[in-house]
Amino acid sequence: MRLIDTAYIDGAFVPVTGEEELQIINPANERTIGSLRVASREDARRAIAVAHRAQEGLAKTAKAERLDMLTSLQDAILRRSDDIRDVTIEEYGAPVSRARWISRYASDCFGYAAEALRDYDFERRIGDATVRMEPVGVSALIAPWNAVSGTICSKLASALAGGCATVIKPSELSGLQSQVVAEALHGAGLPAGTFNIVNGRGKDVGDELSTNPDVARISFTGSTATGKIIARAAAETIKRVGLSLSGKSATIIMEDADLATAVPMALDGGFQNNGQACIAGTRILVPADRLNDVYALVRPAMARLKVGLPSDPNTAIGPLASAAQYERIQRFIARGLEQGAKLLAGGLGKPYGLDTGFFVKPTVFAEVSNDMDIAREEIFGPVLSIIPFRDEEDAIRIANDSAYGLEAYVYSIDPHRARCVADRLHTGSVLINQIAPDLRAPFGGVKQSGIGREFGHFGLEAFLEAKSIAGHYTRV
Numbered sequence: 001m002r003l004i005d006t007a008y009i010d011g012a013f014v015p016v017t018g019e020e021e022l023q024i025i026n027p028a029n030e031r032t033i034g035s036l037r038v039a040s041r042e043d044a045r046r047a048i049a050v051a052h053r054a055q056e057g058l059a060k061t062a063k064a065e066r067l068d069m070l071t072s073l074q075d076a077i078l079r080r081s082d083d084i085r086d087v088t089i090e091e092y093g094a095p096v097s098r099a100r101w102i103s104r105y106a107s108d109c110f111g112y113a114a115e116a117l118r119d120y121d122f123e124r125r126i127g128d129a130t131v132r133m134e135p136v137g138v139s140a141l142i143a144p145w146n147a148v149s150g151t152i153c154s155k156l157a158s159a160l161a162g163g164c165a166t167v168i169k170p171s172e173l174s175g176l177q178s179q180v181v182a183e184a185l186h187g188a189g190l191p192a193g194t195f196n197i198v199n200g201r202g203k204d205v206g207d208e209l210s211t212n213p214d215v216a217r218i219s220f221t222g223s224t225a226t227g228k229i230i231a232r233a234a235a236e237t238i239k240r241v242g243l244s245l246s247g248k249s250a251t252i253i254m255e256d257a258d259l260a261t262a263v264p265m266a267l268d269g270g271f272q273n274n275g276q277a278c279i280a281g282t283r284i285l286v287p288a289d290r291l292n293d294v295y296a297l298v299r300p301a302m303a304r305l306k307v308g309l310p311s312d313p314n315t316a317i318g319p320l321a322s323a324a325q326y327e328r329i330q331r332f333i334a335r336g337l338e339q340g341a342k343l344l345a346g347g348l349g350k351p352y353g354l355d356t357g358f359f360v361k362p363t364v365f366a367e368v369s370n371d372m373d374i375a376r377e378e379i380f381g382p383v384l385s386i387i388p389f390r391d392e393e394d395a396i397r398i399a400n401d402s403a404y405g406l407e408a409y410v411y412s413i414d415p416h417r418a419r420c421v422a423d424r425l426h427t428g429s430v431l432i433n434q435i436a437p438d439l440r441a442p443f444g445g446v447k448q449s450g451i452g453r454e455f456g457h458f459g460l461e462a463f464l465e466a467k468s469i470a471g472h473y474t475r476v
């Protein structure tokens, strides 16, 4: 049992002044493994004041100093990578392979940011003006529970590369993971105040970050509903707002695709991170005349898919992160059935032999039409929909018929054709015949999947503002 009752402010772990205590439950066995005393609005204000003080010094740092800081952070996270992996399994329920990936990514992202920073030109000439890219200022970084370690580290890496002091608000549902990451980051020995971590509720700590006039920018990852609240709150002080939000991504399996390869990959892309991924390919679009071939591959693949304890290396899908998530997924499966979709695999209730823990049956619906709720709303669990299409035009139309536009996946043996389809999809990214994105390429959504881009050069530039200086340098 661990009690987390501190925030990381001004280079030290200090007691929070909040009074509410949240139980931390291991989702695989429903046992209480710790508790988090949430930070208060007052704690957030203190952290913002400290970051505000640190901002001036940080803005003046040279590129070489920032590169050193990024390297120190990368090394510091690497030193705790086993702990990050283990706590991701214990608190979040990520299967071992996923947890290992998350802990590796948490350190790698500092390297990616350093790479982007190294060859970035902070000053250029445009017409008669000198254009200087300056830090936007104190930035609030708000992270969700489904990817807390990676989100904290990747946002911090870009902000620091841009010379911005930060206040980080992890999800209050990820107390243990955030604490391990905070301890690891502290080990980097950065100047006090450069980054601060305050874990509290959205309604007070999150709201303070969204409204405090000393915060210049918010970088948020989470649901579209919360993103809208933040954007509204931030408008009053005209904060710069970057939002990475929900998705309802389409996987298009073209007529010419090699189904034996494409179908298992489409399932992996849909079930990644126990299905709790904004980028999950949850609408699988299949040529109508190949539906039976696809079903014939999906059924045995689903029978082989191992749901179980996240600590078991053979497990592909662990428990969902919370009881609330379990209930949410049950509601969506019930709604899919009510609206006439047919179960190809999975369904309501818990998988056989897994009565304790927030386990759900990975579910694939067939005969789904794109206007059903299960095809329109982000479910955020392992529930996929197979939707037939007539031809390429129809596939593109269905894929684009969504309020969201985060990611899309295209499978075809013809690279030119796949590329033509990719060009017409309204999404922030498209992956062709692969499910792993390049994490140096820009990431973000169109439509209600977000505003702005993260990672690499684009992620760095999001923390910068252009200043034009024009005029005569001689005495007048």
Ligand code: ADP
Residues within 6 Å of the ligand: 142, 143, 144, 145, 169, 170, 171, 172, 200, 201, 202, 203, 205, 206, 207, 210, 221, 222, 223, 224, 226, 227, 229, 230
């Ligand atoms: P989910 O619904 O999946 O928990 P959210 O989008 O609600 O995801 O949460 C993502 C992050 O946003 C969390 O850190 C959460 O505390 C924070 N948050 C929630 N509400 C607000 C708010 N009103 N203002 C700022 N942050 C918020």
